[in-house]
Amino acid sequence: MASRHVVAAADEIPPGGRKIVNVRGRQIGVFNLGGEFFALINVCPHQGAKLCEGAILSHLVSDGPGDYRLERQGEMIRCPWHCWEFDIRTGQSWCEPNDVKAKTYNVTVEPGGTLAKGPFKAETLSVAVERDYVIVEM
Amino acid sequence: MSASEAMAPAASTVGAIDCDLHPAVPNAKALMPYMDPYWREHMLRRGLDSENYDLMAFPPAAPINVRPDWKPASGLPGSSLAVLQAQALDPLGVSLAICNVLHGAQAVMSEDLSAALCRGVNNWVAGELLDRDPRLRASILVPQHSGELAAEEIERLAGDRRFVQVLMLAMAELPPGRRQMWPIYRAAEKHGLPIGLHAGSTFRHPPSAAGWGSTLLEDYVSYAQGMSAALNSLLVEGVFQKFPDLKVVLIESGVTWLPASMWRVNKTWRGVRSEVPWLNRLPADIIRERVRLTAQPLDAMDGEALGRVLDQLGSDDMLLFASDYPHWHYDGADPVPPGIPPAMLKKMMVDNPRATYSRL
Numbered sequence: 001m002a003s004r005h006v007v008a009a010a011d012e013i014p015p016g017g018r019k020i021v022n023v024r025g026r027q028i029g030v031f032n033l034g035g036e037f038f039a040l041i042n043v044c045p046h047q048g049a050k051l052c053e054g055a056i057l058s059h060l061v062s063d064g065p066g067d068y069r070l071e072r073q074g075e076m077i078r079c080p081w082h083c084w085e086f087d088i089r090t091g092q093s094w095c096e097p098n099d100v101k102a103k104t105y106n107v108t109v110e111p112g113g114t115l116a117k118g119p120f121k122a123e124t125l126s127v128a129v130e131r132d133y134v135i136v137e138m
Numbered sequence: 139m140s141a142s143e144a145m146a147p148a149a150s151t152v153g154a155i156d157c158d159l160h161p162a163v164p165n166a167k168a169l170m171p172y173m174d175p176y177w178r179e180h181m182l183r184r185g186l187d188s189e190n191y192d193l194m195a196f197p198p199a200a201p202i203n204v205r206p207d208w209k210p211a212s213g214l215p216g217s218s219l220a221v222l223q224a225q226a227l228d229p230l231g232v233s234l235a236i237c238n239v240l241h242g243a244q245a246v247m248s249e250d251l252s253a254a255l256c257r258g259v260n261n262w263v264a265g266e267l268l269d270r271d272p273r274l275r276a277s278i279l280v281p282q283h284s285g286e287l288a289a290e291e292i293e294r295l296a297g298d299r300r301f302v303q304v305l306m307l308a309m310a311e312l313p314p315g316r317r318q319m320w321p322i323y324r325a326a327e328k329h330g331l332p333i334g335l336h337a338g339s340t341f342r343h344p345p346s347a348a349g350w351g352s353t354l355l356e357d358y359v360s361y362a363q364g365m366s367a368a369l370n371s372l373l374v375e376g377v378f379q380k381f382p383d384l385k386v387v388l389i390e391s392g393v394t395w396l397p398a399s400m401w402r403v404n405k406t407w408r409g410v411r412s413e414v415p416w417l418n419r420l421p422a423d424i425i426r427e428r429v430r431l432t433a434q435p436l437d438a439m440d441g442e443a444l445g446r447v448l449d450q451l452g453s454d455d456m457l458l459f460a461s462d463y464p465h466w467h468y469d470g471a472d473p474v475p476p477g478i479p480p481a482m483l484k485k486m487m488v489d490n491p492r493a494t495y496s497r498l
Contacts, residue, residue, distance in 0.1 A: 061415060064376060065414075065416050084409065093408075094411070095408045
């Protein structure tokens, strides 16, 4: 059964921001997309690079040659090694979304008051009741 | 294995569709009755009727461009219909053969003269070949340095269903995917005509990416490189997206360079695809769907190696039987290279040509 881990205070990761955290020995990238939080393993499924440390970019779309549009700005992460792009929401690669994916983790935000009652694991953080916290399930 | 088994053809050519046959216009004088009056006089005024318009990419006297036992006593190889029938159509027993006339008309610098000569060649093909042997079909030569004039020529001939393809050389003034060329693809798609990209060059640029070579050997080997570049241009510029019903046939390309090229374009696309956001599928999958290749010549050392390489194409739909007559790519009576995987072989003789050329 998945355990839940407090990895950051919510206001530590502003919209568009990210934090790389350690959960049970694994590096996880936690991203804030317009107030929603998402988590990806910090390992590119291609060659193992630190995926979540790459550039945060937009979804490029086109209806045909010469048509260039940005959608979902700031919702793609590009691996620093070979520039493969992944959807931060789903972990799916842009090029082969059904076959090449980065592992994702469920993320929730909980008020400190709830967390204080447990059974959450706040390995590296002390929890204050007046703040909200980002929880990763693993 | 007995001697007779060793000699047995890989697949019967009887009833097959030959997707690359090279008749030749005997000389420019033969074209004159087929030219528009203005351009006929233009040719006479300039003395252009005494030129031969050999395409430098395929010098007709070079041994590689005519098999020794097919060399005619006089005239250009492929220039006699009777000889072509006796050496290719009759012994192979093909049901249909697509004539790809290699001619300098497509390489002439003047767009207007190029267009006039292409009209002349196409008219000559209709009058001297298509009207005289019901097995023959043909590609439309277009002045490929002018997208607009090329499209006009396609429109002019589209009503004649014996023209089944548009012929272009792989290397010309522009990489073929550039938008100036799109009128050609628009017209071809509209009329159900695949684009046949034939190996070779109009020599506006070196035929090798390394520059001008000194020999035919360098040029000839480099044609595979040029074919790869032409295909990449069509793919990356989005021609297959813009014209979703268009097919492209790589003629006389050598074939076996393609799996490595597909792997390379897939790999590179994953990292730099943001340059071309319309290229939204694995490039190799687009190639498998939309690109076909004539199966002569087939660059392979032996049958076993060929089988392995062709498996890497990942599709049995891509190869089209071709004799490539009179070019010298095989000896003996069997134009089907040994080692083609059976499932592929079964489809390449008739089914793949019919699926590729909707007008057959």
